[in-house]
Amino acid sequence: MKWIPLLMGALVLAGCASQEYQDNIKANQAVHQTIADKSTFTPKAKVTRIRKPPQSFALLATPSQDNAWMKEVITVNVSGMPLSVVLEEIMTGVDIPLFFGEGVDPNHTVTLNYSSARENVLNLLSRDVGYNIEYRAHRLEVSSTVTRTFSLNIPTGKMYGQLGSQGKQTKGEATIEGQYLNVKYSDVDITTEVANDIKSLLGGTEKANAAVSASVSLSAITVTATPDQMQKVETLIAHYQEELSKQVVLDVRVLEFRSNLGTERGVDWNVVRDTGSGLVKFFVPGTNTVSKQAGYGVAFQGTGKWSGTEALIKVLEKQGSVSTQTPITAMVLNNQPARITQQTLEPYIYEASSESSEGVVSASVTRREEVEGVDFMATANVQPEYVWLRLSGQLQKITGRENKTVENIELGFLTKQKSEITFANKLRYGQTYVIASVKQNSKLAEKTKNFWSDWLGGTGSQNTSVETLVLLTPRKVK
Template identity: 25%
Template sequence: MKTRSAIAMAVIIALSGCGAMDHLEQKDAANDTLGQIKAYEGKQESSKSIYIDKPPLDLNPTIGEGAPWWVRKPAAIQGQDIPLSFAVRNLLQSANQKIAVNYGPDVVQDKIISVDYQGDINGALNEIAAKADISVSVHGNKINFERYVTKVFELNSLLGKSSFLFGRKANSVNNSGEGLANRTVTSSLGNSDTYATTEVVDINPFDDYLAAIKSILSRDGVSKDDKNPLEGNVIVTSSTASILVRTTPHRMSLVESYISSRKQAIARQVMIEVKVLQFKGSKGSEFGIDWNVIRNVSEGKLQFAGPSLPTLGDTGNYGFSFTSTNPKWDGTTVLMKSLQTQGHVGVEYEPRTVARNNRVASIDNSEKLTYIARVTVTPNENADASVEVEDAVVSDGLTMSVMPNISDDMVNLQISGVLSKVINWEDTEVSGVTIRAPQVQEIKFDQDVGLKYGETLVLNGYKQKSNKSDETSVLKNPFLGGNSGASSMTETIVLITPKRI
């Protein structure tokens, strides 16, 4: 019995030893794998891996896939005041190539050129063509010289004509109805002329392109009676927003430069950010914003430009601008923080829009309020009187149009807008119909101003003064109490800031 117990104990000990050895082997293998991973992580990246900031660019002249092998043969040509055909013939003979050469009907084969080139046949042909101001192409074993090249340019211009008006004309009528079907709404904002208006009618960008390109293609010394004053021709295809130009290589390069610069100018955009702030002075303040206090409180964080700042209680002299000198804060934020030292300030409207260069952008952050403006009663002998009701619409909010002219560091803005607020309604009853007449506070601004990116223009809005009186009594006896009064001013200002996109 003891023998069996001893044998069993020995087997258990042996098995435990095997398990321990297996654990140690697995642990060693794991440590070995971990060491290999760390060693791999420590290795530097392969030298075959490189990083580039832009796609690779090969500056060597390209040769079409169908170009023959012989255009890559070494070649050299040098000559002063030699005919075009002689230069081509001499080039091919020096390269020991017998190739057919075709000259277009407008190519002057005897045109005198000077050339000095060493490289391959392809480069030599391009050099000769450039000196003669003609185009060259190779097809199989044939060289073609042409007087003109043809190219189609796609333009980033919208189709159709555009018109715009900055300012207002008397008795302007809005036929859109502002959501009212088949009704003509007379604008309450167009009852008088502004002193200065800017109006442009039927602008067609393709006409500008056409006039400029014709000027580039016009030949020197051409009389007015010449029926063909252009070196080539140009065709505008408005339906596809493209222009086809056929002219000499040199003039084509000028056309390309013009269209490229024009497209870059049109593609420029700017963010126009508008904020309408409502400021209410502290108790007892009846003069509105003191801008000299703003200058002092901002401690140099705001840099003002333009006319002198409005004095306390001044309703004019606006149109100045400011910029923030603190890179962590924009100018409007610093201004609002400074205004809080004089009273309460809040943002009433905060619209923004993106405008393209020399294109009109509109902002309409207003509520359209419909009311019954007129009632016409027509008596009838045989029936009840007929009543004709005429609706009208008044805007409550900000309506603005802006056109930017964008340069590298400056934005010139043509601004025209109306800030209006309905403060009360007067009701009159006529033949059972209530006629409403709105009382509107309205500020119109038409401005042409140049601003830097991030610079904020300040336009004055409307001011409203309110008076408040209080009366107290003791035991319902007014003689034992007292009375007091206070005036406060609520002022609305418009901030316009162009921001770079």
């Protein structure tokens, strides 16, 4: 009972608020009511409102009728009349000024009998007199030559590259070991080559050389020629533009296959062919002819939803374990060299030396790096149904690592194998090819003893084969 008055007093004090607090509450409520009154919309009877973003109203521009006179049908029947008179007759009723350029003879005789749209009549007149007749800058211009500037679909700069190997260089003489193939690109400039072809098309004379200029930095060619010659030049440029725009996707996949069947054969291609009820089909490279043989010299393709590489992995998993390295995808332009590389650097201690000076011995080591992976160069000639490829490079694989101690210094010794990639062949899109392979065989013999006796121990041996394959699949780009 003693605590009841104290509790009642506390409740009374908690329910009381200062006058300043009450005033602030009333002010806030007044502001809220003002906002509600001005933002609340009261719908009106028989009035509909829609909410739309701000609009700008402007007069619609009417289509230009500046060239409507070109579509008018006219009839021209003249014989032995000067060019200027014939043009005045053709342009009767059209308020367009005539302009005769340098080298144009206004008195050139014209014989013409034709009825068609005015633009067709002007085109026929242009072919008859050998002059260019063109409407531009609000006037009809007659000129003896046409000047056009063409921009090629090719980046600027010159190409340098080399496919193959020059062999090893020794002291004072070059040593070539085995067979080799070398293809070299030096100062290849597409813009200049196209300009030279245009000069040859125009006759190859000094006048033709002066009429063609090439801007290598802009990949542009400017040509001045007669209307008939310009049509031939435009046809030539259109052909080059189409060829330069072609491209192909080269999908490269590096597979490492480890056999667990206790053999040293690596990939058994006959088993690959017979596994999965024809999951992998083999073809003669560059054709649709099904090959009865299976091996490194043929192409293969998956069936159903599997691509060639995916189907091969599924089949190889029946013979052993397969590990896939990161695939390489390269977009190669038509007849443009491209380098495709996927390499890993393996550091190791190559050399060690020691020096003694005034009783102080100092040691120094030389550290080197060995490359493991694939590195090759490709040049493609893209065709509608197949691609011609020239490849050159190598696959290098580190097959063994061993550390040895020499003079109390531990050195690294690496064993590597490499496979040369050098071929030119016709390949069909979607078919997969084995372009390089490196095989590593290892034999393991173990012996154990128990209680220092061979009778209570055992022996074991294991033969393993690891094969690294480089698969290439060209894919068509639309």
